[in-house]
Amino acid sequence: MNVGFIGTGTMGSLLIEAFIASGALSPSQIAVSNRTFPKAKALADRYLGMRAEYTNAGAAYGCDILFLCVKPLEFKKVVDDLKPVLKPNQMIVSITSPVLISHLEGELKCKVAKVIPSITNYVWSGASLCIYGKSMQEEDKARLEALLTHISEPLCIDEDYTRIVSDLSSCGPAFISFLLEQFVEAAVEETGIGRQEAQRVASAMLLGTGLLLTEGGLTPAEIQERVAVPGGITAKALNLLRRETNGVFNQLIRTTHAKFREDLAKVSVAFIGEEVNGQ
Ligand SMILES: NC(=O)C1=CN([C@@H]2O[C@H](COP(=O)(O)OP(=O)(O)OC[C@H]3O[C@@H](n4cnc5c(N)ncnc54)[C@H](OP(=O)(O)O)[C@@H]3O)[C@@H](O)[C@H]2O)C=CC1
Numbered sequence: 001m002n003v004g005f006i007g008t009g010t011m012g013s014l015l016i017e018a019f020i021a022s023g024a025l026s027p028s029q030i031a032v033s034n035r036t037f038p039k040a041k042a043l044a045d046r047y048l049g050m051r052a053e054y055t056n057a058g059a060a061y062g063c064d065i066l067f068l069c070v071k072p073l074e075f076k077k078v079v080d081d082l083k084p085v086l087k088p089n090q091m092i093v094s095i096t097s098p099v100l101i102s103h104l105e106g107e108l109k110c111k112v113a114k115v116i117p118s119i120t121n122y123v124w125s126g127a128s129l130c131i132y133g134k135s136m137q138e139e140d141k142a143r144l145e146a147l148l149t150h151i152s153e154p155l156c157i158d159e160d161y162t163r164i165v166s167d168l169s170s171c172g173p174a175f176i177s178f179l180l181e182q183f184v185e186a187a188v189e190e191t192g193i194g195r196q197e198a199q200r201v202a203s204a205m206l207l208g209t210g211l212l213l214t215e216g217g218l219t220p221a222e223i224q225e226r227v228a229v230p231g232g233i234t235a236k237a238l239n240l241l242r243r244e245t246n247g248v249f250n251q252l253i254r255t256t257h258a259k260f261r262e263d264l265a266k267v268s269v270a271f272i273g274e275e276v277n278g279q
């Protein structure tokens with residue numbers, strides 16, 4: 001199987017590195033292109049056998065699966081580059097939420113899927129959110145999921161919920177890291193503990209909490225209940241957190257969804273000349 005990546009920025013290069021490190025793909029199975037060619041070339045130079053191409057059409061040539069790892073407003077140009085060369089048996093995979101399956105199916109005659117990855121896939125964990133177009137047969141889905149399984153847990157989702165599931169799965173690492181950073185900075189400011197030590201302890205705590213929530217089978221409420229002894233220190237601090245953060249995640253979700261609608265409107269104008277409503 002040959003796999004292409006158009007766009008070797010943060011996510012494109014992260015996926016390539018994870019697929020190679022996990023043994024899912026060898027460099028000789030991979031072709032890359034990027035708007036700024038030297039970046040694609042630099043990546044290919046690190047992996048003997050990887051093919052770096054000047055054009056997106058060149059990267060697509062001979063690929064069974066082609067990941068489009070560019071930003072939403074860069075999609076139309078890439079799709080225009082690929083339209084004349086893609087064959088019906090090739091599969092393209094968009095990794096961004098505001099580009100709809102219908103936008104891509106309207107332009108391209110090949111198989112179409114959307115997979116929203118997460119930075120956590122770099123360490124072969126977290127989900128990859130899968131949405132399939134009409135021409136994806138069961139064997140196509142199985143082939144794509146077999147690839148994704150090397151670095152993630154593929155989850156099929158309804159396109160209508162792409163935004164909220166992406167918030168949890170793909171934006172989540174940034175949100176939780178922000179909260180952890182605030183916790184660590186406050187620890188340094190309030191007590192004088194070394195930042196590195198505080199960071200190391202907090203990171204180990206986050207990993208352990210994640211394991212309790214997954215392999216440990218505990219819910220967030222159960223963890224809180226077990227840690228917060230009635231009348232104890234954690235219980236008092238949790239009360240403060242409840243009070244001070246009330247409604248903040250509702251606002252966060254409204255913010256991501258408003259930005260999503262803005263991007264979707266622009267992408268829709270680029271693809272079909274009119275706006276489309278979405279969640
Ligand atoms: N970052 C994340 O955690 C996640 C990101 N995503 C999605 O991944 C997509 C990419 O994000 P990210 O990697 O962070 O963004 P980056 O800006 O890091 O990467 C985008 C890449 O696309 C290249 N590019 C732009 N236009 C073209 C073109 N016409 N032809 C070829 N290459 C082109 C850019 O090239 P140049 O070097 O010239 O800038 C750049 O390298 C986004 O749509 C985002 O929504 C999805 C899940 C998680």
Ligand SMILES: O=C(O)[C@@H]1CCC=N1
Nearest residue numbers: 096097098166170171
């Ligand atoms: O398109 C998206 O939804 C992803 C999630 C994180 C960044 N971009």
